[in-house]
Amino acid sequence: MSRPQPTIKTDCKAKINAHLVKGTWVVTTIENDHNYSTVSPQKSRFFRSHKYLDEYSQRMLDLNDRAGIRMNKNFGALVVDAGGFKNLDFQEKDCRNFIDKTRQLRLGKGGGEALTEYFKRMRLQNNGFVYVIDVDEELRLRNVFWADARSRAAYEYFGDVITFDTTYLTNRYGMPFAPFVGVNHHGQSILLGAGLISSEDTSTFVWLFRAWLECMDGRAPKAIITDQDRAMKAAIALVFPDTRHRYCLWHIMRKLPEKLGSHAAFNTELKTSIQSALYDSQTCEEFEHKWGQLIQKYDLGDNPWLQGLYNERAFWVPVYLKGIFWAGSAQHRGLKA
Structure with a gap:
């Protein structure tokens, strides 16, 4: 993964399960074996x-x-x-x-001032150039957003579907580059604005999304494609409540070897079964049936990653996203289209 998230999990199987029976907790399962030293x-x-x-x-x-x-x-x-x-x-x-x-x-000595001066020069050269700068309580530059006249004009015609991703590049100060990307009538990617952010939490994404939305005269996209970032998901729900949000299927499929590669049947049958459930299902019921079969056949009921994906299936499984315009190939390849 390009930016793995920290985790406190070690896949330890130690557990205690219990349930209520007439107001009394009854222990049903106890597993004492740890996979690490206590x-x-x-x-x-x-x-x-x-x-x-x-x-x-x-x-x-x-x-x-x-x-x-x-x-x-x-x-x-x-x-x-x-x-x-x-x-x-x-x-x-x-x-x-x-x-x-x-x-x-x-942002280094004089970095914030230099960036501001650059944006001012761009504004003089391009009347449609827009930039927004966010500073912290000590007036240190924290986040920036900008878009030129060409991006703003393109959004009027190709703003139905946008992709947003922060996993590509960082600058010399470690600030992730956050581009808003659309698709034109030739199937080509077009830049619809960009930002540099100091953090990838919900409040930062809310600030960036609102800055971009104001730049685009308040017209939200009909659909947006992102990775599975929880902070992005929360920010999209706040700023774009009527926009259809989906996860990038390319990102999810890329994780299969990492999450399931240790399974004995991964390269022989399991990977093919997952692809079949995703790409060959014509109805939601058919997907549910195929998914249930592969979970049972390969004994994956306790896999937390697959369980999490299933709980959010409406955000990434193609059959749940039918009938929504995703700009052609973005339907299946998401951010990498």
């Missing part, structure tokens, strides 16, 4: 799910870094302040990651 409760702070860099520590790290204090001394000051390592819910590595992100927001 640790003492005192060391729980080392788990990713238990780490937390509080606001006070973030502020001190940022101030000390601006003053030129090296990370080892910066972290050491927090250790002394907390009364020892055991009282911290984070490690030095977490502090380094935070400072790296903060430095990205600063």
